[in-house]
Amino acid sequence: MNIIILMIPMALILGFGFLAAFFFAASQDQFADLDTPAHRILIDETEERKTKT
Amino acid sequence: MSSCLYCQSQSPLGTTFCCRACEILYDGQFQIFAKKAQTLKKEKWAALDTPEARHLYRIASSAKTENFRLYVEGLQCASCIHLLEKLPEFEPQVHSAQVLFGSSELLIDIEKDLPLSNLLTLIEEMGYSAHLLKKGESAQESWQNDSRRWLKEIAVAGACAGNIMMFIVPVYAGVSGSYKTVFLWLSFTLFLPILIYSAQSIYQGAWRALKTRTLNTDLALTIALWGGFILSTFNLLNGSDIVYYDSTASFLFLILVSRYFVKKVQRRTLLHLQKQDSWEDASYLKKVGTDWAAQIAPLLLPGDEIKLLKNQVLPCDAEALSSQSEWDTSLMTGEVLPRLYPHDMKLHAGLKLLSAETYVRILKPYDQSEIQQMLQMVSRQSLNKSQFIRKMDLWSQRLLMTVFVVGILFFAFYSSINLEAALQRTLALWIVACPCSLAFAAPLTLYRALLEARRRGLLIKNHDVFEKASNIKNLIFDKTGTLTTGQLSLIKSEPSDLHQKYKDIVLELEKTSEHPIAFAFRRAWPEGPQLHLPVSDVYENVGEKVYGLLDGKMYILCRAPESSDMLMIDLLENGKKVARFSFKDELFVDTQKTLQTLQKKFTTFILSGDSLSRVQLLAKELSLPTEKALGEQTPLQKWNFVKDHKSTLMMGDGANDAAALQEATIGVASHGSLEVSFRAADIYLLKKGLNPLLQFFSISRRYQIILKRNFILAITYNSIAGACALLGWINPLVAALLMPLSSLILLLSTMEGWS
Numbered sequence: 001m002n003i004i005i006l007m008i009p010m011a012l013i014l015g016f017g018f019l020a021a022f023f024f025a026a027s028q029d030q031f032a033d034l035d036t037p038a039h040r041i042l043i044d045e046t047e048e049r050k051t052k053t
Numbered sequence: 054m055s056s057c058l059y060c061q062s063q064s065p066l067g068t069t070f071c072c073r074a075c076e077i078l079y080d081g082q083f084q085i086f087a088k089k090a091q092t093l094k095k096e097k098w099a100a101l102d103t104p105e106a107r108h109l110y111r112i113a114s115s116a117k118t119e120n121f122r123l124y125v126e127g128l129q130c131a132s133c134i135h136l137l138e139k140l141p142e143f144e145p146q147v148h149s150a151q152v153l154f155g156s157s158e159l160l161i162d163i164e165k166d167l168p169l170s171n172l173l174t175l176i177e178e179m180g181y182s183a184h185l186l187k188k189g190e191s192a193q194e195s196w197q198n199d200s201r202r203w204l205k206e207i208a209v210a211g212a213c214a215g216n217i218m219m220f221i222v223p224v225y226a227g228v229s230g231s232y233k234t235v236f237l238w239l240s241f242t243l244f245l246p247i248l249i250y251s252a253q254s255i256y257q258g259a260w261r262a263l264k265t266r267t268l269n270t271d272l273a274l275t276i277a278l279w280g281g282f283i284l285s286t287f288n289l290l291n292g293s294d295i296v297y298y299d300s301t302a303s304f305l306f307l308i309l310v311s312r313y314f315v316k317k318v319q320r321r322t323l324l325h326l327q328k329q330d331s332w333e334d335a336s337y338l339k340k341v342g343t344d345w346a347a348q349i350a351p352l353l354l355p356g357d358e359i360k361l362l363k364n365q366v367l368p369c370d371a372e373a374l375s376s377q378s379e380w381d382t383s384l385m386t387g388e389v390l391p392r393l394y395p396h397d398m399k400l401h402a403g404l405k406l407l408s409a410e411t412y413v414r415i416l417k418p419y420d421q422s423e424i425q426q427m428l429q430m431v432s433r434q435s436l437n438k439s440q441f442i443r444k445m446d447l448w449s450q451r452l453l454m455t456v457f458v459v460g461i462l463f464f465a466f467y468s469s470i471n472l473e474a475a476l477q478r479t480l481a482l483w484i485v486a487c488p489c490s491l492a493f494a495a496p497l498t499l500y501r502a503l504l505e506a507r508r509r510g511l512l513i514k515n516h517d518v519f520e521k522a523s524n525i526k527n528l529i530f531d532k533t534g535t536l537t538t539g540q541l542s543l544i545k546s547e548p549s550d551l552h553q554k555y556k557d558i559v560l561e562l563e564k565t566s567e568h569p570i571a572f573a574f575r576r577a578w579p580e581g582p583q584l585h586l587p588v589s590d591v592y593e594n595v596g597e598k599v600y601g602l603l604d605g606k607m608y609i610l611c612r613a614p615e616s617s618d619m620l621m622i623d624l625l626e627n628g629k630k631v632a633r634f635s636f637k638d639e640l641f642v643d644t645q646k647t648l649q650t651l652q653k654k655f656t657t658f659i660l661s662g663d664s665l666s667r668v669q670l671l672a673k674e675l676s677l678p679t680e681k682a683l684g685e686q687t688p689l690q691k692w693n694f695v696k697d698h699k700s701t702l703m704m705g706d707g708a709n710d711a712a713a714l715q716e717a718t719i720g721v722a723s724h725g726s727l728e729v730s731f732r733a734a735d736i737y738l739l740k741k742g743l744n745p746l747l748q749f750f751s752i753s754r755r756y757q758i759i760l761k762r763n764f765i766l767a768i769t770y771n772s773i774a775g776a777c778a779l780l781g782w783i784n785p786l787v788a789a790l791l792m793p794l795s796s797l798i799l800l801l802s803t804m805e806g807w808s
Contacts, residue, residue, distance in 0.1 A: 004232070008235070008239070011216070011219065012216070015212055015215070015216050016212065018212070019208060019209065019212045022204075022205075022208045023205060023208070026201050026204050026205055026208075027201065029197060029201075031200070031201075031204055032153075032193070032197045032200070032201075033153045033154070033155055033156075033193075034155065035153075035154040035155035036134055036152055036153055036154040036155070039130070039131040039134050039154055040131065040134055040135070040138075040152075042060075042131035043060075043078075043131050043132060043135045
């Protein structure tokens with residue numbers, strides 16, 4: 001059996017698997033707010049304790 | 054600018070922290086802060102605790118909790134997000150808090166018995182001003198739904214275009230036999246989702262063009278898309294490998310992406326414009342029996358008697374019940390000095406009370422007040438404001454027409470020689486020549502210009518303004534709030550070496566006054582009273598005189614007899630004049646310089662609702678001919694004036710400017726405008742003063758230069774590619790190289806030359 005017959009469906013499944021993942025993420029509003037998480041990560045709990053002492 | 058001690062972001066000069074959140078977090082004492090916050094006064098928001106008000110703002114509710122959406126002004130940095138999302142720690146009855154930084158919104162989930170006033174007081178104590186948003190009022194919400202659909206369309210186009218390219222490369226590389234057939238048919242299959250799903254918005258645009266019998270880029274794209282599909286499929290069925298699936302698909306993907314970017318900046322602009330005038334959710338005291346109960350403005354009914362406190366804004370049209378009251382009308386009429394209204398006087402919503410407690414009776418419900426009606430009218434009209442035909446659209450229509458006509462003529466001529474080749478070459482011409490810059494470069498240039506404008510403090514609501522800018526001949530300015538700050542400033546005291554004792558007496562007399570003159574005194578002598586004089590029996594005869602006693606002498610502050618405009622004030626000691634103060638409407642720092650630059654190119658007018666003499670005085674100061682400075686203008690007169698002068702840019706801020714702003718070729722709402730004005734305007738300024746206006750003209754100029762450059766590039770490309778197509782030199786490989794190359798050149802051209 002020629003390997004390409006396996007490769008084509010694999011490539012397609014991989015490609016459309018990611019597309020499906022993107023659709024899922026979009027419907028879960030993962031792309032609704034792109035600004036906040038970038039800021040949220042800047043301050044964490046440990047940093048606060050540092051400033052307290 | 055200095056940098057914040059906590060988060061290192063930029064903060065105003067002379068401050069240690071960029072926001073209150075950083076200060077609280079830096080101290081690390083937010084538990085103490087939280088405890089303190091519990092004891093704060095909550096009267097300001099009391100009206101939100103009524104069940105009706107709570108119901109009005111509730112977004113969703115479950116068995117135990119309710120969701121609310123707030124618009125939070127003053128979000129600065131990461132600390133702001135962090136602190137606001139810590140709300141559940143401060144207040145255990147808050148279950149969750151989520152900040153949407155991009156749209157300045159806060160989503161909260163709170164227990165049903167937590168009063169909203171507690172929550173808003175806590176947020177205010179953190180240093181933000183928050184407004185509750187009603188369901189469907191959030192700009193974020195509607196964007197979210199649309200953006201989800203656009204992203205999915207783009208994702209499908211991207212995935213399919215990528216996969217098509219993967220399968221088509223071996224065909225270019227010379228693969229043959231059954232592999233080639235499989236790869237070609239895979240490309241065909243992968244093209245279908247693009248044709249059916251991703252291009253939906255383009256079909257809608259094309260349909261609009263057909264309905265109005267015009268040409269637009271969407272129509273051209275549809276023709277290129279279907280032309281590419283039909284030609285490729287026809288060839289495929291005939292066993293040929295000349296297919297254009299890859300180039301057509303990747304081009305569509307690029308166009309969808311560039312359009313998405315434009316929508317994204319557009320949405321950012323709209324988010325900034327969602328601010329509402331702050332009197333909607335403020336508490337008002339309404340008479341219930343013999344008692345007073347707090348109520349929010351939208352729930353007030355005609356006939357209700359309201360006790361208005363000092364500094365509150367009248368929320369509805371009403372009539373005065375108190376014998377005399379003093380009101381700040383500057384945002385409504387452009388007048389700098391307050392007005393006195395007697396008993397029974399009809400008052401319009403939006404006036405600010407300067408005197409102490411005043412009683413009024415509501416005449417109309419909240420949403421039927423004159424200003425709300427105007428707001429609705431303005432929002433309606435801005436939807437069907439006459440469509441301006443962009444030069445770019447005009448040119449692209451001509452270019453498209455040429456491409457179509459050339460294609461048809463060629464087909465008619467060549468079909469007698471070789472029918473199949475004629476069809477192939479005509480379609481090839483349309484595929485390579487149709488999409489080009491018109492669909493791609495125009496939105497990108499606009500995107501770049503909008504970004505640039507934002508960076509310089511301009512929010513562009515109406516995208517046509519960049520092109521309209523070149524036709525502007527007249528500039529019309531409102532005075533108060535646009536050229537001047539709307540505040541009075543002390544320019545002269547006589548005698549000039551005024552004794553500290555008299556300064557102190559003036560400050561003590563004006564201590565509790567909200568009159569603009571009182572503010573001017575406080576600004577002029579910021580160090581405050583030094584001698585702690587026991588001035589007693591201070592009495593303000595609203596709008597006329599202020600009396601006070603010190604060491605048995607009577608001191609009176611009153612208008613100088615020579616001054617007709619109340620711009621000169623005398624201090625009398627036992628009836629004898631001891632000092633005289635002169636005031637002037639303060640100009641923004643850059644007004645004079647900017648106006649000089651603008652006057653060289655445009656005819657400049659001032660239209661103000663303020664008294665003629667004050668407007669003339671200002672014109673003299675700005676070296677403007679006095680016949681071009683008009684005072685005592687009603688909103689209708691302003692509107693008529695703009696109507697009579699074609700090609701005008703009008704800049705204003707008050708409710709009295711709204712109609713004129715809408716009528717003007719370009720309407721600019723200055724910083725701090727009323728909602729009704731910025732809804733009527735095309736541009737909203739984020740910075741005070743006139744400087745952003747200069748920036749606007751320079752951005753518009755660059756926008757036009759770049760658009761022209763792109764257009765020349767596009768014509769060059771179209772001529773070369775079109776000639777190649779008609780000569781039969783275009784094959785799929787050439788198309789696959791030529792189309793991205795042209796986009797790349799246009800992209801570079803668009804991004805170059807802005808700063």
